[in-house]
Structure formats: C-alpha cells, structure tokens
C-alpha cells in the first residue's frame with residue numbers, strides 16, 4: 025500500500041470578527057475545519073457535495089457551501105457562521121426573529137444555512153418579488169417546512185428592513 | 193386561567209435552532225472518536241465467499257477491519273414496533289450485523305474502524321471481496337413467480353406475508369345485471385425520506401454497558417434491538433437521543449445503532465462513530481414501499497358500488513423491517529373509505545433485491561390513496577358522475593364504526609373538509625369549465641380524500657408514560673418517552689402540561705433529550721401518535737401531581753383540599769378567589785422543611801385503548817403542456833380534520849411539509865435502479881428530484897376542527913396525513929385537463945409521454 029504524505033498548511037483568516045489561525049490538512053473542507061477545529065457546529069452536513077446548502081457560510085459577505093470549499097482557501101478571508109450573527113447579549117438578528125415568529129423552523133437542521141443566505145439577500149437592501157426570493161433561496165433543501173414559512177419569514181424580515189408593511 | 197392549548201405558542205426549541213446552538217448527534221461527539229465506515233456489497237444478490245482485509249489493515253490509522261465472518265450468529269428484527277411478548281406477533285428477524293448472504297446492492301458486508309475519515313475511506317477501497325453471484329429480482333410480482341431468485345431462505349416465492357379482507361360475496365355480486373366494470377393498475381415508486389440530517393450515531397462503553405447516542409425517533413425500541421442484535425441483556429444498553437434533523441419514518445427503525453455499538457465492543461469499548469453519507473442514506477437505510485395495486489369496481493349507473501376487488505403487491509426489498517404492516521394498513525383503508533357490501537382484498541409483501549422498505553410518512557396510505565383515489569376518478573369518468581358527487585354519495589358515512597379498531601366517524605368531516613377545499617379552489621366552476629378543452633396547453637382541477645388512523649391500537653401496544661418534577665420556584669421538568677423529531681411535539685406538550693397542571697407556559701421545561709437511563713419508557717415518534725397519546729399521560733400525571741400539591745397546600749395553609757385550586761402557578765382559595773401562596777413558595781417550603789422534606793413529583797403510565805380516524809382532502813389545479821409532456825402545479829390546497837388544534841401555527845407548518853413531500857411523490861421523486869445490475873442510479877440529492885423552493889406553488893393549508901371525543905384534548909393525527917392525498921389530487925387534475933388517466937407516480941414527462949401517446953394526444 026503506497027503511503028500518502030499528509031500535508032499541512034497554516035491558514036489565517038477572520039472568523040466571526042476574530043483573527044484566527046490553524047494548521048490544517050490540505051485536504052480538509054472548510055466545513056470540517058469550522059466544525060472540528062473551531063466547534064462552529066451550526067455549520068451542518070447534509071450531503072458534503074454541494075447539493076443541500078446545510079453547510080452554508082458567508083465568505084467576504086457571499087454565501088458558499090463550505091463542504092466544497094477547501095479549508096486552505098480561507099486564507100485572508102472574512103468568514104461568518106451563524107454563531108457570528110447573534111448580538112453580544114444573545115439577541116436574535118431580525119432574520120432569526122422572523123424565522124421564529126413565522127414558525128419557519130421544524131427540525132432546524134437546514135435553518136442555519138437558510139438564515140445566512142437570507143442575511144446575504146437582505147444585505148443588498150433591495151425589494152424582491154416572491155419569485156425572485158424563491159430563486160435566491162433555492163440552493164437550500166428543506167424536507168420539513170415545504171419552504172412556505174421560510175418564504176414568509178424572509179419576506180417579513182425584508183419588509184421590516186425596508187420599513188414597509190408589505191408589497192406596495 | 194389563560195389556556196395555552198389552542199394558541200400558536202412559539203416552539204420551545206426555536207431559539208436554540210435559530211441560533212444553531214441546538215446540538216445534534218455529531219455536534220455532541222468528542223473529536224477523539226474512531227471512525228467506522230461500512231463496506232457495502234457491489235452486487236445485488238449472492239454470497240460473500242471471502243474477504244481479503246490485509247491491504248485495508250495495512251493502511252496507516254486503521255484500527256480494525258471486521259467482516260460478515262466475524263459477527264455474532266444472531267438474526268435480529270429492526271422495525272420500530274413495540275415488542276410483542278407473543279412470539280407469533282414478533283417482527284421478523286432476518287438480518288445480521290453484517291451479511292454473508294448479500295440481498296441488495298449496498299448490503300453491509302464489512303466495517304472499517306480507523307483513526308480518521310481519510311484512513312477509513314482508504315481502507316474501504318482496499319478491501320477485496322470475492323462473491324458468488326446469483327440472479328436478482330427487483331419487481332415484486334416477478335419475485336413471486338416460481339423459479340425466481342430466493343432472497344430469504346425461509347420465505348417461499350419470496351412472500352413475506354399475505355393477508356386478506358372478505359366482505360359479502362364478491363363473485364355473486366359482480367354478476368348483477370347492468371353493472372359497469374372499472375378496472376385499473378396503479379404503480380407507486382420507491383422513494384426515500386431525505387431528512388436533511390443523515391442518520392448517524394456514536395457508541396462507547398461505560399461501566400460495562402454500551403452507550404449509543406443516535407439520530408433516532410425511537411430510543412427505547414433501539415435499546416431493545418441493540419440488545420437483541422448483540423445478544424446482551426437490554427439493560428446493558430443505554431440509548432441517548434438528542435435533537436434530530438428529521439426522521440419521517442426512516443429513523444423509526446434500528447438503523448446502524450447495533451453495528452456501531454458492536455464495533456465499540458470490538459475495540460475495547462472505545463468511542464466510535466458511524467455517520468451515513470447521503471448516498472448511503474438513500475440505499476442502506478430504509479425506503480418507502482413501492483406498491484402496485486390492481487382494483488376492479490362494479491358500479492351501478494346511479495353511482496352506487498356493487499362489488500369491489502383489490503390486490504396489492506408491496507415491494508419489501510431485501511429485509512423485513514416494517515414488513516407487511518405497511519401494505520396491510522393501506523388495504524384496510526379500502527373497504528372502510530368507500531364502504532361496499534361485497535369486497536375482496538388481498539395484499540402481499542414480497543422480498544426483492546431492492547433496499548429494505550420500512551416506515552415512511554403515511555405508512556402505506558400515500559400508496560393506497562394514489563391507487564384508490566385515482567380509481568375513484570376513473571369510475572366517475574366511466575359512469576359520467578362528478579368526482580365530488582360520487583364521493584359525497586359513497587364515502588364513509590357519519591356514524592360509521594370500524595369493527596376491529598372501534599374507530600368511529602363522529603362528525604361530517606369529509607363533507608366539511610371537501611366544502612372548504614372546494615370553496616378555496618373554486619373547484620366546481622373550474623371542473624366544469626376545464627372539462628372540454630382543446631389545444632396544447634390545458635388546465636385541470638382534481639380532488640382526492642384520505643383515510644388515516646391515529647396510533648396503532650389495537651394492533652399493537654399503546655401506552656404513554658411521563659414524569660413531572662417540580663422545582664423550588666414552582667416550575668417543572670416534563671419528561672416523556674415520546675420524541676421530538678422536528679414536528680413540534682415538545683411545544684404541544686408544554687402547552688398541554690401548562691393547562692393540565694395549572695402553571696404558566698414558561699414554567700414548563702420540556703426535557704427534549706430522551707435517555708433510556710433517565711426517561712420514562714415510551715415507544716417514540718410514529719403513527720402520528722405523539723400528540724394524541726401524550727395527551728392521555730399528561731392529563732393523568734398532572735392530576736396526580738396536582739393532588740400532591742394540593743395536599744401539601746392543605747398542610748401549609750390549613751384550608752381543606754376541596755377549597756383549594758392551583759391556577760397559573762398560584763394556590764388559590766376557591767371560595768373567595770384569594771391567592772394564598774405561590775406554587776414556588778409551596779415547593780420551596782416543602783423541599784426545605786426540617787420536619788418533613790419532600791420533593792414533589794408524579795409519574796404515571798396511561799393505557800390507551802382507543803385510537804381515532806383523521807380525515808381530510810386535497811384539491812389541486814394544474815396546467816398541462818401536452819406536447820412538452822409537462823405539468824405545472826398551479827395551486828394545492830389541503831384541508832384536515834385533525835380535531836382541535838393544539839398549536840395552529842405549528843399544525844399549519846406540519847401540513848406544508850407533508851404537502852411538499854407529496855408533491856415530490858406525485859411529480860418527481862423516484863429512486864431508480866439499473867435493470868442489469870440492480871445498482872441504484874440516483875442516490876444523491878442532485879439526481880433524485882426532491883422538491884425545491886422552485887417546485888411549489890403557495891401551499892394552502894386549512895382546517896376543520898371537530899373535537900375528537902376519545903382524546904383529552906380533542907386532538908388526533910396530523911403528522912403523516914398531509915402527505916397522503918396531494919399526489920392523487922394532482923393525478924386527477926391531469927385527468928380533468930386532458931382526459932388521460934395516469935397509472936403511476938411520479939408523473940414525470942416520461943410517464944406523460946407514454947400515456948399521451950397511448951391516448952393519441954401526441955404522435956410519434
């Protein structure tokens with residue numbers, strides 16, 4: 025049996041506002057590093073091949089499936105997980121609050137990923153139609169909610185941010 | 193007192209889940225864990241002749257490689273059924289921890305235990321297996337034929353079980369002059385649950401016992417199965433179930449807990465974990481039974497039923513799991529839903545070389561409703577009656593009592609649900625309007641009802657236990673063996689407990705984790721039973737706790753018990769409504785009393801000797817593009833009578849989820865197999881077409897609330913019912929649009945192409 029030389033590399037990046045560094049196996053995914061080395065267990069694994077969205081994180085403000093993103097690519101990046109969304113006293117973000125209020129959470133396994141994508145969408149400050157929101161959120165699979173209340177929650181948070189009651 | 197039941201209380205676990213802090217199995221596992229990976233067979237049927245593990249063992253980091261030649265010689269059952277103490281009613285024991293006789297492509301034949309994932313994966317690839325290959329069979333009816341490959345030695349013609357129902361005299365009745373015969377075959381697919389958290393577990397030994405932390409719906413049942421599989425006393429096994437990322441019936445089976453536990457015992461009790469990949473989850477967990485149903489109805493021109501016959505062939509796959517119970521449930525619905533004096537039903541459950549079929553949301557009813565409700569619309573077309581009128585005339589009437597279960601239809605649920613759905617969709621007008629369309633793109637509306645039975649009495653044990661433990665501040669912990677799997681039962685329970693004990697909602701702390709060392713016995717989440725049966729033990733246990741509290745209140749206040757009440761966490765004198773003291777003060781005084789210190793708890797088991805029908809319907813509107821062979825679902829409405837709603841917001845959310853699953857069942861989901869090798873073709877979330885955000889219209893859920901008289905809270909099944917009727921409603925909408933009767937689901941473009949061609953709607 026041929027022996028593989030395990031290679032390690034040190035990555036420095038910003039995780040939820042804190043500069044960190046770790047030496048990681050170059051084959052490790054960002055999901056593995058975040059879950060194993062930093063215990064960011066909000067980053068979930070549903071497929072590990074980029075199909076379900078459960079492992080979503082924000083990298084420089086953009087959502088990625090961390091399971092198909094190498095840990096070493098994190099070098100120099102600003103990475104946010106759901107742990108970094110919470111306020112200093114444990115306050116929920118407006119998106120999280122909307123998910124709670126609209127009963128958009130059941131088993132909760134897809135929830136972290138959806139919330140991060142919703143944060144990214146609302147960050148644009150734009151008003152989207154239902155069809156546009158469906159498309160923007162379609163990288164995530166959920167088997168519990170039928171997506172209905174997730175859509176309601178994202179819309180609610182969007183209109184609140186826009187200072188509106190609903191579509192005009 | 194402010195009543196909590198009936199309000200849309202926020203989920204008790206919402207904050208933990210919205211913040212990602214809720215801990216699931218893998219989140220709880222220590223990082224020093226050894227990794228177990230399973231070697232699956234690369235043939236559909238045959239025997240493992242030998243396994244060469246030398247190269248695998250040489251991979252750095254590999255601790256041990258175990259094979260089907262090493263496991264205990266014990267066959268065990270896996271179904272998440274309550275154990276029967278009567279051997280004649282016990283689940284079929286037909287698999288070992290690892291199997292020499294390989295019965296499907298993906299069967300478990302060896303396991304690698306390694307220091308890390310990479311070493312385990314490398315070792316898997318280095319295992320050399322020599323097989324003696326045998327012919328295989330994927331179709332249930334083919335498997336029943338003489339000379340078909342024998343899959344389980346003890347079952348001739350691969351028939352795991354056959355059962356029947358006979359009413360009246362079908363053969364004589366069908367000869368009545370003037371009857372119209374309607375006949376159809378209806379096929380439903382193999383599908384998978386696709387909870388987003390794959391099944392996984394970890395195990396270790398502690399104080400001579402094996403502990404398994406697992407993603408399961410049924411911790412107490414899994415304890416028994418692990419004990420059986422390892423051949424050790426059941427008390428030597430401890431199962432812990434934390435939050436789980438969905439189950440839908442797949443985790444109502446012992447999956448890899450027995451193997452994981454055994455692997456730990458093979459490495460000196462070290463911590464080992466076994467996590468399924470998505471690909472493994474599709475194939476090597478459980479699937480839904482594909483069922484082929486043949487129905488013949490003899491109908492009078494006035495729309496009354498003279499005689500009916502049903503044959504159902506249920507594809508069990510390689511191992512018995514839940515076995516015959518699934519198709520039997522569907523078959524039993526047949527004579528009840530549309531009572532007819534002369535009925536003949538037969539159902540067979542047949543082993544094949546597919547993945548094992550087990551429980552899945554609806555337990556045979558989605559299959560039975562696809563066949564049965566499609567057939568009803570075929571009858572309507574044959575006799576020229578509207579689907580609504582036919583159903584009004586023939587559906588189970590108010591007052592109907594099933595002789596076996598003693599279930600009764602107490603209310604006019606079907607008509608009330610259909611009226612509501614009809615109005616929401618404007619069904620009648622559209623049905624007429626859509627009937628005679630021409631042109632390539634047409635619209636249609638369809639209706640289907642469903643039959644569902646809450647819980648499993650009298651087929652199986654129904655009991656529920658719970659424990660309430662009062663704290664110094666008057667709040668309490670509530671524990672039960674019934675499990676939260678995402679559906680929201682913990683929240684429903686907290687509302688019930690608050691009302692039953694007489695304390696504020698925030699003073700109820702539901703212990704969400706089940707730990708067989710700490711949690712009262714309970715069989716877990718299945719059969720849409722949690723809210724129904726949990727209600728019985730909550731009411732009963734709360735009564736005991738209240739009695740204890742009021743007796744102590746009597747000692748502390750000197751008022752007679754008969755003049756005391758507990759309301760909203762306060763001890764109240766009934767005669768003048770004065771608050772005498774808070775429950776917190778009472779509890780503190782009681783616990784710290786120098787004379788007579790007592791902690792205040794109650795724990796009881798409720799015996800449940802009833803269950804309840806849960807009924808409803810779906811209405812669908814579709815647009816069919818005939819040349820493109822495409823269906824667009826425009827609207828879907830589900831109406832349910834699940835009794836009194838405990839939490840309307842969570843009830844609605846449950847319905848959405850079931851509808852979504854059923855849309856996939858109706859239109860896109862199917863696990864496919866290579867006819868030449870038996871190999872699964874699309875066991876991943878890219879090729880298996882689970883409904884996404886883009887595949888749904890707005891999901892419309894509505895309720896009719898007729899209190900269920902047998903339940904202390906007037907409630908009955910809601911978890912599974914939403915998945916039962918949308919697929920046939922969609923199918924019937926396509927019939928309304930095109931006049932073409934579809935005979936199978938999922939209704940993909942391939943199916944439409946075949947049927948449209950046969951109907952002459954499109955040419956080659």
Ligand code: FES
Nearest residue numbers: 070072074077091
């Ligand atoms: S786990 Fe990364 S997309 Fe599914």
Ligand code: FES
Nearest residue numbers: 131134166167168
């Ligand atoms: S809430 Fe369970 S997968 Fe989305």
